Amino acid sequence: MRKIYDVVVIGSGAGGGTVSSRLANLGADVLVLEGGPKVNTRTDFNTHAMPFEFASRSIPTMKPGKAGFDSERSRGLGGKTMLWNAVALRMSQRDFKGRQFDGDGVDWPIDYADLAPFYDRIEREVGVCGNLDHLEDLPDGIFLPPVPLKCTDKMIQAGAKTLDIPIIHVRKATLSRPTPARPSCHFCGNCMSGCDVVAKYNSADVQMYPAVRAGKPLTLQPNSIVYELGISDGKVSEVRYLDRETGKQNVARGRVVVVACACVQSVALLMMSGIANSSGQLGKNFIPHITCGVEAFLEPQIGKPVVNDEGFLDHAYLPSFMHSRKRDYPRSFGAQFNYQNRRSVGWARSFPGMGQAYKDAVRAHYPAYVTLNGYTEMLPNEKSFIDLDPVLKDAYGIPLARRHWSLSESDWARYNDMKEWNQRILKSAQGKIHSVNQHPETNHEIGGCRMGSDPKTSVLDASCRAHDVPNLYVADASVFPNASEKNPTLTIMALGLRTAETIADRLKKGEV
Amino acid sequence: MPSYSTDRRGALKILGAIGASCVGPVAGDELYGRTADEVATPVAPSFFTKTDFETISRVSELIIPGAVSAGVPSYIDWVVSRNAAQQALMTDGLRWLDGAGELSVVLHPLCEAADAGRTQGRMVQWFALMKSLTADGYYTSRVGLVEDLGYKGNTMMASYPECVHEH
Numbered sequence: 001m002r003k004i005y006d007v008v009v010i011g012s013g014a015g016g017g018t019v020s021s022r023l024a025n026l027g028a029d030v031l032v033l034e035g036g037p038k039v040n041t042r043t044d045f046n047t048h049a050m051p052f053e054f055a056s057r058s059i060p061t062m063k064p065g066k067a068g069f070d071s072e073r074s075r076g077l078g079g080k081t082m083l084w085n086a087v088a089l090r091m092s093q094r095d096f097k098g099r100q101f102d103g104d105g106v107d108w109p110i111d112y113a114d115l116a117p118f119y120d121r122i123e124r125e126v127g128v129c130g131n132l133d134h135l136e137d138l139p140d141g142i143f144l145p146p147v148p149l150k151c152t153d154k155m156i157q158a159g160a161k162t163l164d165i166p167i168i169h170v171r172k173a174t175l176s177r178p179t180p181a182r183p184s185c186h187f188c189g190n191c192m193s194g195c196d197v198v199a200k201y202n203s204a205d206v207q208m209y210p211a212v213r214a215g216k217p218l219t220l221q222p223n224s225i226v227y228e229l230g231i232s233d234g235k236v237s238e239v240r241y242l243d244r245e246t247g248k249q250n251v252a253r254g255r256v257v258v259v260a261c262a263c264v265q266s267v268a269l270l271m272m273s274g275i276a277n278s279s280g281q282l283g284k285n286f287i288p289h290i291t292c293g294v295e296a297f298l299e300p301q302i303g304k305p306v307v308n309d310e311g312f313l314d315h316a317y318l319p320s321f322m323h324s325r326k327r328d329y330p331r332s333f334g335a336q337f338n339y340q341n342r343r344s345v346g347w348a349r350s351f352p353g354m355g356q357a358y359k360d361a362v363r364a365h366y367p368a369y370v371t372l373n374g375y376t377e378m379l380p381n382e383k384s385f386i387d388l389d390p391v392l393k394d395a396y397g398i399p400l401a402r403r404h405w406s407l408s409e410s411d412w413a414r415y416n417d418m419k420e421w422n423q424r425i426l427k428s429a430q431g432k433i434h435s436v437n438q439h440p441e442t443n444h445e446i447g448g449c450r451m452g453s454d455p456k457t458s459v460l461d462a463s464c465r466a467h468d469v470p471n472l473y474v475a476d477a478s479v480f481p482n483a484s485e486k487n488p489t490l491t492i493m494a495l496g497l498r499t500a501e502t503i504a505d506r507l508k509k510g511e512v
Numbered sequence: 513m514p515s516y517s518t519d520r521r522g523a524l525k526i527l528g529a530i531g532a533s534c535v536g537p538v539a540g541d542e543l544y545g546r547t548a549d550e551v552a553t554p555v556a557p558s559f560f561t562k563t564d565f566e567t568i569s570r571v572s573e574l575i576i577p578g579a580v581s582a583g584v585p586s587y588i589d590w591v592v593s594r595n596a597a598q599q600a601l602m603t604d605g606l607r608w609l610d611g612a613g614e615l616s617v618v619l620h621p622l623c624e625a626a627d628a629g630r631t632q633g634r635m636v637q638w639f640a641l642m643k644s645l646t647a648d649g650y651y652t653s654r655v656g657l658v659e660d661l662g663y664k665g666n667t668m669m670a671s672y673p674e675c676v677h678e679h
Contacts, residue, residue, distance in 0.1 A: 048666060051652035055590050151675040186668040310665035311672050342665050345651035349644040352627040354575045354619065359660070362651075366661045 005031040005219075006507055008239050008254030010226045010269070013079025014489045015475035016260035017203020018122070018496030019503075021211045024218035026504040031252055032077075032208065033224040033241055035261075039068040039076030041202060045083075045194030051343065059193065071394060072265060072401075074244055077222050078204035079262060081489075083192050085313055086172040086200050087336065088128045088490040090119050090139045094323060095484035101323075104330040104410065105379040106285075106481045109453045109462035112139065118494035126201040126493070127179060130171030137332075138168075138319045138486070144176045147185070150309045152370050153316040153338055155298050159429025160318070170317040170336075173201035173490070181210070189310030189341050200312070224250070227398050229257060229273040235471045236275075242396055255512050256503050260475040260496070263445040267386045267478055268401035270449065270459075276466040282459050283387055285380035285450050286405060287483045288442040290415055292374045294422045295347055296431035301368035306342075314339035318372075318425070320485055322417070329413040333376035334485045335422060340371050347434055369434075372426055374418040375443070377483035378411045386448045405442060415440050444488050449478035463502045464495060471512050475499050557586070559593035564606050570615055572646040578660070579650050587649035588642075598641060605638030 006028040009020040016032060024030045039045075044066040051057040061069045061083070068076035069083070076082060093112040094101045116139070123142040130143040146169035149157065157167040174191070175184045185199040198205045211218045223244035230238035230251075239252040259266045267283050270276050318335035347369060348362050378384065383406035388399040407415065423433055452458025455467035464479050466472040475496045477488040506512050557565040568588055572579040579585070592598045612618045622639035631637055650656035657663045 050654075050657075050666060052654045052657070055587075057587060057648065057652040148672050148674045154675050186670075187672050188668055189665045306662040306664060307673075308664035308667065308669070315672075342661075342663055343657060345657065345661065346648070348647040348651050351647075354623045354643065356577050359576050359578070363661055 005029050005254040007256045008252050009258045011260035012077050014081050014492045015496045017207045018493045019258050019475045019500045021207035022500035024211045024216040029217040031219045034077050034222045035225040036074040036076035037067045038222045041194050042196050047190045047194045047196040073225050078202045081202040086174045087487040088171050088173040089486040091484050091486050091491050092137045098482050102330040108481050115494050118497045122493045126173050127175045128173050129176035131169040133168045147176050149315050156429045160425050162428050165321050167316050170314050175199045185312050187311045191313050256471045258473045258475050263478040264401045267448040276468050278468050283448050284385045285447045286384045286386050287378050287447040289444040290376050290440045291443050292419045293437040294372045295434040296426040297365050297368040299430040303364040304367045306367050329410040333374050333418040335374045337372035338370050372422050374422045375485050376414050376418050381408050446477040446480050446483040449474050450481040451479045464499045557589040559589050575646045576650045582650050582653040582655035584649035588645045601638050
């Protein structure tokens, strides 16, 4: 008889890592199935490589001979937390109850107060640096000291102040002070190429490996690509997976199953299994973030000496300000900025001129270059959804997931206003605009498996459990009913902690 | 910090630093990932003919003086040899240049048109491609990024320096 775990967790990123480690620490017997291989963040990524080391001048993610991050289904233990930028923002009551605040969209079935204690604990657990800013719409947390702003951040901050717009220290799950287990950040600027000292949080080194080392009942099984959940008596009874290397089929069993495959892949897995969709809402309400990038040169910095300001990418953040101003659309936007590496000089392509004068001008503008990338949400609409490609399959013979998205009139109004404000803010800091991205782009996949109180209009209940399947939970950004403009990961982790404790409680009571 | 000295690329990195770059007519950057034998044998361009490669070299040098010593022509050859659409544009561009007159004269109007966004003409498109490839190749080379622009990052800092300027 095959072993039956208390909980099988599918996926090992911010959601899967948090849920599995918390459950194991509470004594539950947990199996983590990860599609990708085990990846060693200290040795396997091209963390400190430079472009001129490669004929293509682009740096491959992995070192030669190291497997991982070769497809959406096959990343590696730790998932995208291995390569994320670590921005860690709490969502506010306005984000959870947007419909109550300004109409349109849907409300979450929980309030900020429900999640606040879990935000507190996850921040303490993983380490988040930031400043206490006392903003009405971006709740403060349990922070390590913030990292100083860059010179160019301060200039943008001073400009924005003339528009009565605050710019704050970014909040990141990267250590600004060492802990007994991890060093603090050394500002090499390679956060998104894998942090080889684990100053930046990743779920493998910060949550799962420590639980395993402490002898907790946590089994990590990489190279296991889950393609179907089998149901019997209305419950998930089998987790069916392929061996990533041999293609051999296998089965795992657990009293509870948690799907945490990063939004689109979680939705795809439930669709392939044909479950959890009595509402007809599975795959609908796909609401990725919409971004708009602007490049500029801060005139006072042109011709100034070059300094090493790469830091840990972006050091500042533009929190939402439009939510309290007059506008003709619901919701608001924020912006990440100045996160470019000084090693990326792609703007030189479109910088005017040629010859020695061009070369001199590029050199003079190099220390003055900044980017500002606005982030806003889209509200759920009929034309934005996830489905399975009827024809195309991936290398493992599994149908590809497709993303469809389309902005509504009010989304366009918000996006266009964000585009204008981005330029206005940079101009207020004597920024000479170099380029403005003319088309909305998506980032941070969110929605498709939303939680709600009504089983007719949502896939999951307020505890992230499927309305239709009593032993099935989802733990990633697919559960968000509304996205907010804030980066989703800290909320995924806080929800994950809450979900883990709900499951542990139900296991203890013998309910599952 | 992990030690990279045992792998091939790491060994070559050290070799490059102590003077193997004077072995052949290649920039130090191009040493990466190649054995000493490979370096000693000049690499023939894989897409361009010898004559076309010389033309491409002169054009890139006119766009960014120093491009040739930064290994930009080889980078352009590497990229174009993997892109069919770019090959067609390059072929057209080189054919047009042949007989168009003195390079240093004919490129400037193309540059002005590209800067002004008048990119309907095939030759302007060709120039824009050459400029993009030259800028990419040059500013991702050690010569362009580190020596010319003065890139200082990718190092370890004990703490992040507070800005001391008045803003």
